[in-house]
Amino acid sequence: MTRPTPPQLQLDNQLCFALYRASRAVIRSYGPALDELGLTYLQYLTMMVLWEEQPLSVGEIGERLHLDSGTLTPLLKRLEDAGLVTRERDPQDERRVAVGLTRSGRALRAKAEDVPLKVGRCFGLDEHAARDLHAVLHTLADTVEQATA
Numbered sequence: 305m306t307r308p309t310p311p312q313l314q315l316d317n318q319l320c321f322a323l324y325r326a327s328r329a330v331i332r333s334y335g336p337a338l339d340e341l342g343l344t345y346l347q348y349l350t351m352m353v354l355w356e357e358q359p360l361s362v363g364e365i366g367e368r369l370h371l372d373s374g375t376l377t378p379l380l381k382r383l384e385d386a387g388l389v390t391r392e393r394d395p396q397d398e399r400r401v402a403v404g405l406t407r408s409g410r411a412l413r414a415k416a417e418d419v420p421l422k423v424g425r426c427f428g429l430d431e432h433a434a435r436d437l438h439a440v441l442h443t444l445a446d447t448v449e450q451a452t453a
Contacts, residue, residue, distance in 0.1 A: 331345050337418075337423055341415055351383070352416075361400050362380065362391075362403060365380075388412060389404065
């Protein structure tokens, strides 16, 4: 006979599972809009960083996205192969690779401007609730990162 699972071990009671499930659903919701742009979700995030400021080093992009270079390097290679970014070694420091946008990469920004609105509609949140959730998630991430550093 199996003993009942205590509440603290029940999957649906886990905050981590709720966050995981929500994260997967949100990322999936970007699929159709990003398919139109020819980007994956991580490529889209990378492009957003570069649309804000460029050129940036691979390390600076990694810091902004909380990604290591092992994940970022192949992603940047694919963006370069697609003609959206350039990667150039810094002549003063060969270890540093500067990433910039090509003309096509800059032009893609205009096509991407409606992505947040398109995707945001399926969240079912009004502007106030979305802003509150955004703040809570950033606070949670900061708190967990500090606690586990």
